[in-house]
Amino acid sequence: DDLSRGFRQAADAYVADRFPIRPHLIAVLNLLSMLVGVSGSNRVIVGRDGWLFYDNDSHLGDARGDPPLLGPQIRSWLVTVAGRTEYARAHGIPYLIVVPPSKETTYPQHAPAWYHGPGPNRSALVLPKLAKATGAGEVLYPYPMVRQATDAGQETFSRLDTHWTGYGAYAGYVGLMNRLHAMGLTEGPRPMSDFQRVELGLRGPRDMALMLGVSSFVTLDYPHLDNLAGEAKRRVTYLSPKEDWTGPLVIDTGEPGKPILLMTRDSFSNEMLPFLFPHFSRSVLAHNQDGFWRQDLIDRFKPDIILLEVIE
Secondary structure, three states, X not given: OHHHHHHHHHHHHHHHHHOOOHHHHHHXXXXXXXXXXXXXXXXEEEOXXXXXXXXXXXXXXXXXXXOOOOHHHHHHXXXXXXXXXXXXXXXXXXXXXXXXXXXXXHOHHHOOOOOOOOOOOOHHHHHHHHHHHHOOOEEEOOHHHHHHHHHOOOXXXXXXXXXXXXXXXXXXXXXXXXXXXXXXXXXXXXOHHHOEEEOOHHHOOOHHHHHHOOHHHOOXXXXXXXXXXXXXXXXXXXXXXXXXOOOOEEEEOOOOOOOEEEEEEOOOHHHHHHHHHHHOOEEEEEEHHHOOOOHHHHHHHOOOEEEEEOXX
């Protein structure tokens, strides 16, 4: 009843105020649960060998291809891509979609036992083929490149974070720059030796460990590759009061004569950006949450290449 519910709420508040180690006990309980394969968050799936996977309520459905895309969804997507491609082409601007693979497609062996691996009809495989067959547009899914790097022993994803590491992002970058080079738009990718591995320590990405509240109890291993010379030359201008990576911004790279890139993006872009600095004189960046197609930025900055980066 209302009285007992009110008492429980008051007791919880009392304990939280007067028992400061309570959050640490919760974290320990979540850690113990994780070690036996049980998650303390509905956004985190505990896999094998201490690996964590993000759950968007589909239980890895995007990788499994469940639910499958329906005909109207496919037609709507193709029409949208074709419209953007035609507009860009009419203004002499190439338009390309790049789709980083997810952790569960790249490391299925570390996912939970009920996950039987990526599905052959998942959207990230089907839609690029349809876009090519219909002429709707250019879509790059660099899964083969990331898979090859993974099989070669590079840690392309980490146990505790959703995103690809520097090695995974480099593999995706190689696929992207090879495609742009084949289209006659840029030079090819730089060798990995042009970039530096930077140890992030406790500052490294570990979003799912943070979701579980166990980040202080686990060992972080997240290889990050950087372009220190490029970082030293770049100049960042924010285009709105939101002065973080999710807000629209312009990076002038100090590389005159190179093309101008406009990229709408998600968080997977962050590890790939250091590799892109040498190839563009200016990168105009905006988060997908503000729109996948930014006509205002196209009109203002007159990009030479429009890129949409979005996780599969």
